[in-house]
């Protein structure tokens with residue numbers, strides 16, 4: 001008898017069970033699973049995954065819980081070959097499903113910014129209100145990445161605050177430098193505010209305190 005091991009992962013999504021069953025089924029097909037079967041009674045999908053090094057199968061179960069749907073993916077694979085000694089065939093099987101599942105669920109549906117209806121992510125125009133979705137996609141892609149370094153922004157404000165109380169000149173310089181860094185990294189409002197406030201507080205602090 002072959003030695004077999006299992007591994008499972010659970011994550012949750014929002015939406016309708018039937019739709020996620022469809023998406024999971026598509027993901028299994030895309031991921032190269034054979035013999036994909038859907039059991040609508042159990043909200044369960046099964047598929048076989050076989051290649052040169054991996055022999056196994058997957059069971060994907062959808063468990064609706066109020067607004068959320070818990071998705072449990074369990075893979076079972078032969079663990080008595082050389083390949084299994086060096087890598088995890090079960091992880092490979094789970095990834096094969098998950099990667100395709102995420103891609104298809106991201107690509108599958110978006111919300112029209114004009115009418116708010118769910119539409120296909122690959123449609124050029126909204127079928128409901130004819131909003132040009134392809135234009136929006138191009139615009140979204142060309143937006144610069146959002147600057148998210150909150151620590152530097154907070155540090156800038158701390159320097160601004162300190163420049164009013166202790167070592168005004170020293171913290172004024174730090175506040176200005178951090179303001180410039182935040183400015184050049186895209187947090188323009190914070191950067192400008194930090195530079196201006198550092199200068200005001202630093203100068204006031206130096207001469208008044």
Ligand SMILES: [Zn+2]
Nearest residue numbers: 112115126129
């Ligand atoms: Zn629309």
